[in-house]
Amino acid sequence: MIQVKNLYKEYCVAQKGKGLGGTVKALFKNEKKIIKAVNGLDFHVGSGEIVGFIGPNGSGKSTTIKMMTGILTPTSGEVLIDGRDITKQRKEVVNDIGVVFGQRTQLNWDLRLEESFELLRHIYRIDKKEYNETLAVMDSILGIHELLNKPVRQMSLGQRVKGDLAAAMLHSPKVLFLDEPTIGLDVGSKFALRKFIKEINAIRGTTVILTTHDLGDIQELCERLIIINNGVMMEDGNLSEIVERIAPYRTLVVEYYDSEVPSHPKAEIISVSDNIVRYKFMKSEITAAALISDLSATKPIKDVGIEEAGIDEIIKIAYTTKTTDGN
Amino acid sequence: MKKTGSSIAHYFGVTMCNIKMALLTIVEYPSNILGWLISNPIQFILGFATIKFVVEQFGEINGWSYGQLAFLYGIAVISHALSMIFFVQGWFMGFYVIEGDFDRFLTRPLSVLYQFFFTNINVLGLTDLIPGILVFVYGCVKTDFSFTVTNVVGIIVMLIGATLIRGGIYILLGSTSFWTKSANDFGQFTQEIFDKTTMYPISMYPEAMQLILTFVIPIGWVSFYPASELLGIEHAFSIGGMEVWITLAVGIVTMLIAGLVFKIGMRRYESAGN
Amino acid sequence: MLNGRLDKYLYICKIRMIRSFTYKFEVYGNILMQSIIMITTAFFWKALFKNETFENGVTADSMMTYTVMSAALSVMFTTGVERRIQQSVEKGSIATDMMRPVNVFGIFLAEDIGNLIALIVQNLFPILLIGSLLIKVPVIVSLSAIPMFVGSLFLSMAINWLLAAIFGMWAFTAISMDALFQVKKHLIRLLSGSIIPIWFFPAWLSDILNLLPFVYIYQLPLDIYIGSATNDEICRRMLIQLVWVLVLATLYYLLSKKVLKKVMVQGG
Structure with missing residues (x-):
C-alpha cells in the first residue's frame, strides 16, 4: 500500500546570534546550517494496517508524515502510495488519502459544517449517492448528523475534530493520515476518535497512519509502532515485540x-x-x-x-x- | 480531449461552490459589506479628485487631457478591482508560506495555485469596481469614446490581460517568501507603485523607466499602451493598433512565468513548525 | 516604584526592537519597495513641474526634498497598535492582556517605540541615503527651522499613534475591522499630504483639511522642512496641531476606559 524508500529531508536553517548584537550582526552576515530532519527512512505499510508513529518533538515524525501526504517535497527518496509517487503525481494520488492534522482544520470557520462538506464533494467529485452513503456511515460512528447545521466556529474542539475526521473520509480514501489527532481533546472525545479509527479500519479496511504522544492511543490502536528519533527509525514492530527487544x-x-x-x-x-x-x-x-x-x-x-x-x-x-x- | 473537458467541468463546479461559500460568508458578516462599500469608493474617489486637482494646477499631463486621464484612471481602477477579486490572496502569500496554510491545498486533487486564489475569492472586491466604472464612464463621455464592436472587444481583451499582469506580479512578489521565509506583505507598496504607473501616462517618466515598465516589469501594458490605442494617442511603441492584444499576450506570459516560479518555490515549502 | 514600572515597558520596548531586527528580508524588501516608490514619485513631480514655480515658492527642486522626506517620514509613522488590538481581540487574549499589572496600551506603545528605533536604524537611514544619492540631498530650508521641525515631528508622531490606537479601539466595538483600517489608511494617505501636498487642492478644500488632524501628520513637518509656509502660518498650524494632540489624547483616554470596562464585564 505505502512504500517509503530511502527518504531524506534536509532544512537549511539560518543561525542567529544571541542578544541585540547578534541580531544586528545577522542582518549583514548569514550563517547557515543544514539540519537533517529525516535521515534515510525505509519502510512498507500494508493495506488495512494501523501504524503509530512515535518520537519526541523534532524527531522528524511530522516531517515524515508531511512527505507521505505530499505536503513536503523530499530532498531525496520517494513515497509510493499504491505504487505511485505522491510528489510526482500529487493530484491523482491524493484522491486515495485523507488527512487530519489535529491543530488545524480544513473546514470553513464561518460557515455551517455541511457547506464545507459540499465543497469537498465537488473537489473530490463524489456523486450524491456515494456521498450520502458515506455520510450515513460517518453518522453512525461519529454522530455527525447533528453537527451538519452548526457553524464550525461555534463547535467545541471535540466536535470540530469529528467534523474534520468525517471531512477527511468523505471521498473514501484508502489511507487516512492523522497528525496528533487527540491533542487537546477531552476523555470522551478521545474515546470517540479511537472508536472511529478502529471502526473505519474494520468496516472500510482503511489503512491508518497516525502520529501521537498519547500512550492511550498507542496502546489501544496501534498494532504496529514505528519509533523515530533524529530522523532515523529506531524501532519498527508490534508493541510486545518492541518491549521484548528494547526492554x-x-x-x-x-x-x-x-x-x-x-x-x-x-x-x-x-x-x-x-x-x-x-x-x-x-x-x-x-x-x-x-x-x-x-x-x-x-x-x-x-x-x-x-x-x-x-x-x-x-x-x-x-x-x-x-x-x-x-x- | 474528453479528459480536458471533464477537468474544466470539475474546476467550474468547484469554482461555483467557492463563490457560493464566499457569498454565504459575506452574509454572515453584513457589517463587512458596509465597511468595504465605504472604504473602497472613498479611496478611488479621493484618488481621482487628486488627479483632477493636479491637472488643474499643471494643465495637460504629457499631452493627455483631463478626459483622457479619467479614461486611463477608470480603466486602471477596473483592472485593479478585477485583480482584487481574483488575485488579492497573492498579497498574503507570505503568511501562507510561514503559517503552513498551503498544507490543506496540497492534499487535495486540484492545482494549489487555483485553490489558493479561489478558496478565498474576494467577492467584496466588486466594491472597487463601482468607482472604477463611474470614472471610466465619465472619461468616455469627456473623450467622446465610441463604443464600436472593435472598441468593446478591445476593452474586454485588455482588461483580461491587465488583470492577469497584475495577478502575475502579485504571485511573483508573494513567491519570494518561499526563499526569504518571511511573511512580507507588499500589498500596500505594490498598490502605491501601480497607482503611479497605471493611473498616469508612463510617457511622462524618463526613457529608462519607460523601458523597464514596458519590457521588464510590464506595468505599461496594464493601462497606458492599450488605453493609448483605444484613445488613438501616439506613444513610443505604437505597433499598429495591436496594443490590447499584446496586453493579453503579456498577461498570459506573466501568469505562466509566475506559475512556474510559484511551482519552483513550492518545492521549498516547509509547512509550519520547523 | 515608578522606576520599576517603567522598567517593564523598557524591557518590552527592547524585546520588540530585537524582534524587529531579525526580520531581515522584510527589511530589505521594504527598503527596496519604498525606494522604488520614492524614485517614481520624484520622477512624477519632475515631469509635472518642469520649470514651474508654485505660488508658495515651491519648485521642482524643493518638491524633491519633499518626496525624500515624505518617504523618510512614512517609515517613522509605522504603527502596530491597531493590528495588535485586532489580534488580541480575535485570539481572545485581550481579557488576559488587560488583567496584567501593566497597561495593555502601554505595552503596545512600548512595542511601537521599540519597533520605531529598529526602523530608524535599518529603514530610515538607508532610504535617506538612497534618496540623497539618486534624487537629492534633502537639506532643510534653514537651520532655524530645525527646532520647529523636530517639535512638530514629535507632535505628528503623537497624532499618528493616537489615531491608530483610537481606530484600533473603535474597531474593537465595531465588527468590520479591516474595512475600518482601510478607511483610516486612505484618509491618511490622501489627506495628510504624504502623497500629494494639500496646496495642490483648491483653497476651500485645503481650508477644511487644515481643520482635520490628518494634515498635521505629514504636511506640517514637511512644510516646515522645505519652507513652503511663512513663520506666522507655521506657528498658527502648530498650535492647531497641539490642540489635536490634546483632543485625541483625551478621546484615547476616554475610549480606553470604556474598552477596559467592556472587557471586564464581558470577559473579552
Whole structure:
C-alpha cells in the first residue's frame, strides 16, 4: 500500500546570534546550517494496517508524515502510495488519502459544517449517492448528523475534530493520515476518535497512519509502532515485540526484615529504600522463580513483586537512545 | 480531449461552490459589506479628485487631457478591482508560506495555485469596481469614446490581460517568501507603485523607466499602451493598433512565468513548525 | 516604584526592537519597495513641474526634498497598535492582556517605540541615503527651522499613534475591522499630504483639511522642512496641531476606559 524508500529531508536553517548584537550582526552576515530532519527512512505499510508513529518533538515524525501526504517535497527518496509517487503525481494520488492534522482544520470557520462538506464533494467529485452513503456511515460512528447545521466556529474542539475526521473520509480514501489527532481533546472525545479509527479500519479496511504522544492511543490502536528519533527509525514492530527487544528485563521488588541487603550475580540492584530492594534482571539470563529462590536461600524474604517495563518506559528508552547505537 | 473537458467541468463546479461559500460568508458578516462599500469608493474617489486637482494646477499631463486621464484612471481602477477579486490572496502569500496554510491545498486533487486564489475569492472586491466604472464612464463621455464592436472587444481583451499582469506580479512578489521565509506583505507598496504607473501616462517618466515598465516589469501594458490605442494617442511603441492584444499576450506570459516560479518555490515549502 | 514600572515597558520596548531586527528580508524588501516608490514619485513631480514655480515658492527642486522626506517620514509613522488590538481581540487574549499589572496600551506603545528605533536604524537611514544619492540631498530650508521641525515631528508622531490606537479601539466595538483600517489608511494617505501636498487642492478644500488632524501628520513637518509656509502660518498650524494632540489624547483616554470596562464585564 505505502512504500517509503530511502527518504531524506534536509532544512537549511539560518543561525542567529544571541542578544541585540547578534541580531544586528545577522542582518549583514548569514550563517547557515543544514539540519537533517529525516535521515534515510525505509519502510512498507500494508493495506488495512494501523501504524503509530512515535518520537519526541523534532524527531522528524511530522516531517515524515508531511512527505507521505505530499505536503513536503523530499530532498531525496520517494513515497509510493499504491505504487505511485505522491510528489510526482500529487493530484491523482491524493484522491486515495485523507488527512487530519489535529491543530488545524480544513473546514470553513464561518460557515455551517455541511457547506464545507459540499465543497469537498465537488473537489473530490463524489456523486450524491456515494456521498450520502458515506455520510450515513460517518453518522453512525461519529454522530455527525447533528453537527451538519452548526457553524464550525461555534463547535467545541471535540466536535470540530469529528467534523474534520468525517471531512477527511468523505471521498473514501484508502489511507487516512492523522497528525496528533487527540491533542487537546477531552476523555470522551478521545474515546470517540479511537472508536472511529478502529471502526473505519474494520468496516472500510482503511489503512491508518497516525502520529501521537498519547500512550492511550498507542496502546489501544496501534498494532504496529514505528519509533523515530533524529530522523532515523529506531524501532519498527508490534508493541510486545518492541518491549521484548528494547526492554528485555524485569524488576523484582523484594522486602526483607532488615536493611542488610544481599546481592545476586545475575541481578543488578537499582534501588534500596528501608528494607525494600529493587533488582533488575534479564529475562534471558535468569527466571524470576530462580532469582527468588536464590535470594530466599541467603536471607528470609517478607514479600516480593515483579514489575514489567511499561509502555511509557519503553518510549522513554527509545527516545533517549542515541542514533549511533540504534538500528 | 474528453479528459480536458471533464477537468474544466470539475474546476467550474468547484469554482461555483467557492463563490457560493464566499457569498454565504459575506452574509454572515453584513457589517463587512458596509465597511468595504465605504472604504473602497472613498479611496478611488479621493484618488481621482487628486488627479483632477493636479491637472488643474499643471494643465495637460504629457499631452493627455483631463478626459483622457479619467479614461486611463477608470480603466486602471477596473483592472485593479478585477485583480482584487481574483488575485488579492497573492498579497498574503507570505503568511501562507510561514503559517503552513498551503498544507490543506496540497492534499487535495486540484492545482494549489487555483485553490489558493479561489478558496478565498474576494467577492467584496466588486466594491472597487463601482468607482472604477463611474470614472471610466465619465472619461468616455469627456473623450467622446465610441463604443464600436472593435472598441468593446478591445476593452474586454485588455482588461483580461491587465488583470492577469497584475495577478502575475502579485504571485511573483508573494513567491519570494518561499526563499526569504518571511511573511512580507507588499500589498500596500505594490498598490502605491501601480497607482503611479497605471493611473498616469508612463510617457511622462524618463526613457529608462519607460523601458523597464514596458519590457521588464510590464506595468505599461496594464493601462497606458492599450488605453493609448483605444484613445488613438501616439506613444513610443505604437505597433499598429495591436496594443490590447499584446496586453493579453503579456498577461498570459506573466501568469505562466509566475506559475512556474510559484511551482519552483513550492518545492521549498516547509509547512509550519520547523 | 515608578522606576520599576517603567522598567517593564523598557524591557518590552527592547524585546520588540530585537524582534524587529531579525526580520531581515522584510527589511530589505521594504527598503527596496519604498525606494522604488520614492524614485517614481520624484520622477512624477519632475515631469509635472518642469520649470514651474508654485505660488508658495515651491519648485521642482524643493518638491524633491519633499518626496525624500515624505518617504523618510512614512517609515517613522509605522504603527502596530491597531493590528495588535485586532489580534488580541480575535485570539481572545485581550481579557488576559488587560488583567496584567501593566497597561495593555502601554505595552503596545512600548512595542511601537521599540519597533520605531529598529526602523530608524535599518529603514530610515538607508532610504535617506538612497534618496540623497539618486534624487537629492534633502537639506532643510534653514537651520532655524530645525527646532520647529523636530517639535512638530514629535507632535505628528503623537497624532499618528493616537489615531491608530483610537481606530484600533473603535474597531474593537465595531465588527468590520479591516474595512475600518482601510478607511483610516486612505484618509491618511490622501489627506495628510504624504502623497500629494494639500496646496495642490483648491483653497476651500485645503481650508477644511487644515481643520482635520490628518494634515498635521505629514504636511506640517514637511512644510516646515522645505519652507513652503511663512513663520506666522507655521506657528498658527502648530498650535492647531497641539490642540489635536490634546483632543485625541483625551478621546484615547476616554475610549480606553470604556474598552477596559467592556472587557471586564464581558470577559473579552
